[in-house]
Amino acid sequence: MTIKRAVLLIGSPKGNNSSSASLGSYLLSKLEKYDIETEALHLHSEIRTDAKQTLFLEKVEEADLIILAAPLYVDTLPAKVIKALSLIADQRKKLYVDDIKSAKNQSFAVIVNCGFPEAEQNKTALKVYQEFAREAKLKYLGGIAVGMGGAVSGKAFSEMGGMAKDLIEGLDQAADDIVRNHYLSNTVIEKTSKPLISQKWLYTLVGNLNWRFQAFKNGVYRKINDQPYKGERLND
Amino acid sequence: MRALILNGEELDGITLEQFSKTISKELQANDFEVEEILLKEKEIADCLGCFDCWVKTPGICIIDDYGREAAARLINSDLLVFLTPVVFGSYSYQLKKALDRMIPLISPYFKKVKGEIHHKKRYPKYPSLLAIGIIEETNEQTSRIFKNLVERNSINFHSPHFQTEVFAETDLDYQELKDTVNQFSKKAGEKNDN
Numbered sequence: 150m151t152i153k154r155a156v157l158l159i160g161s162p163k164g165n166n167s168s169s170a171s172l173g174s175y176l177l178s179k180l181e182k183y184d185i186e187t188e189a190l191h192l193h194s195e196i197r198t199d200a201k202q203t204l205f206l207e208k209v210e211e212a213d214l215i216i217l218a219a220p221l222y223v224d225t226l227p228a229k230v231i232k233a234l235s236l237i238a239d240q241r242k243k244l245y246v247d248d249i250k251s252a253k254n255q256s257f258a259v260i261v262n263c264g265f266p267e268a269e270q271n272k273t274a275l276k277v278y279q280e281f282a283r284e285a286k287l288k289y290l291g292g293i294a295v296g297m298g299g300a301v302s303g304k305a306f307s308e309m310g311g312m313a314k315d316l317i318e319g320l321d322q323a324a325d326d327i328v329r330n331h332y333l334s335n336t337v338i339e340k341t342s343k344p345l346i347s348q349k350w351l352y353t354l355v356g357n358l359n360w361r362f363q364a365f366k367n368g369v370y371r372k373i374n375d376q377p378y379k380g381e382r383l384n385d
Numbered sequence: 386m387r388a389l390i391l392n393g394e395e396l397d398g399i400t401l402e403q404f405s406k407t408i409s410k411e412l413q414a415n416d417f418e419v420e421e422i423l424l425k426e427k428e429i430a431d432c433l434g435c436f437d438c439w440v441k442t443p444g445i446c447i448i449d450d451y452g453r454e455a456a457a458r459l460i461n462s463d464l465l466v467f468l469t470p471v472v473f474g475s476y477s478y479q480l481k482k483a484l485d486r487m488i489p490l491i492s493p494y495f496k497k498v499k500g501e502i503h504h505k506k507r508y509p510k511y512p513s514l515l516a517i518g519i520i521e522e523t524n525e526q527t528s529r530i531f532k533n534l535v536e537r538n539s540i541n542f543h544s545p546h547f548q549t550e551v552f553a554e555t556d557l558d559y560q561e562l563k564d565t566v567n568q569f570s571k572k573a574g575e576k577n578d579n
């Protein structure tokens with residue numbers, strides 16, 4: 150199968166300001182160089198109503214390749230992504246039962262990014278995505294796991310300088326594998342999972358300072374450790 | 386002692402009522418005051434990913450809906466039950482919409498746990514976690530993913546104890562479920578200072 154049309158599903162509620170959008174759009178722009186038609190869809194607005202869901206499923210069905218870019222939420226997929234993937238899987242299962250000939254071959258690749266610096270923290274989510282692909286009868290091309298997503302958030306890679314060098318090389322290679330409908334090569338996995346900052350103490354230091362700074366700006370510096378629900382007696 | 390059951394039954398999926406009743410009864414027999422939230426009946430919007438719950442209204446989500454109430458109930462319980470259909474090895478949408486709204490309960494500050502970065506506690510005490518996953522047919526693969534996920538959650542949610550069981554709808558064994566709840570209640574009831 151040659152890939153002619155790719156759809157990028159962005160699974161972050163932060164829209165274009167998200168790391169998911171940055172990572173996904175970069176990959177999509179690389180695919181466009183191979184004359185692949187592309188479209189990006191924001192899941193948070195695309196599946197809001199029944200009518201929108203139908204339209205969404207049609208757009209997904211037109212694609213030969215589905216790329217999902219999403220953050221890690223509580224060690225797995227964000228709620229909205231679970232909902233969207235369930236819709237896709239149900240639709241695919243139905244197609245296979247109703248009319249197996251009309252069910253087309255589609256491939257699936259995923260980019261997960263998490264807040265913590267270790268890309269390995271995305272491991273469980275990647276297994277969930279692989280299981281989704283199996284149940285939805287999509288060819289799984291593999292998953293890219295990125296740590297410290299906050300460093301990418303909404304930025305173009307050109308703004309990130311040398312820090313993003315490995316990540317960019319990895320994504321370039323990913324585009325190369327994907328156009329050939331091949332499973333992502335080991336170099337992709339290695340390069341994209343390298344920590345953007347290798348010292349954990351530095352991450353902790355800068356990260357903690359950043360929270361303090363933001364709370365200070367919002368005038369709640371002294372409240373940052375508040376326990377608003379402590380000892381609350383709750384009755385219906 | 387208080388127990389909270391988060392029932393993640395889907396809108397158009399199988400009913401988990403029988404499971405939740407069984408769990409509830411067993412918890413009560415172990416001296417727990419039990420409360421259940423049937424999430425599909427509650428208005429809980431999806432997390433917006435803004436982190437305002439850490440840096441603007443610390444400890445409280447900016448969305449004013451049942452998500453806040455659910456978080457308050459969760460942190461004031463000693464034992465938390467996730468009851469959910471297993472979806473691709475993970476949680477149902479209904480359960481997850483609530484879980485994504487629980488990050489106000491932890492601190493933004495980082496700390497290392499076994500070499501990995503995680504967040505510090507906001508509250509002195511967190512509930513123990515019992516996760517009960519329901520699948521259509523026995524499936525080793527998805528059960529393993531599910532167990533893995535709960536273990537990861539127990540780190541991020543600072544659960545003093547945790548346990549995960551997956552039951553297949555087809556060969557349901559309520560006795561096994563009862564035993565699981567019974568044993569876990571005893572463990573969660575013990576004093577601990579994790």
Ligand SMILES: Cc1cc2nc3c(=O)[nH]c(=O)nc-3n(C[C@H](O)[C@H](O)[C@H](O)COP(=O)(O)O)c2cc1C
Pocket residue numbers: 161162163166167168169170219220221222223224225262263264265266270297298299302303432433434435436485486488541
């Ligand atoms: C509700 C919620 C839960 C999160 N859970 C995790 C987590 O379990 N592990 C982690 O490393 N990061 C976690 N994060 C951090 C996000 O994955 C991180 O900020 C990511 O870069 C966001 O990507 P986006 O900009 O594409 O939305 C969580 C963030 C939110 C809002």
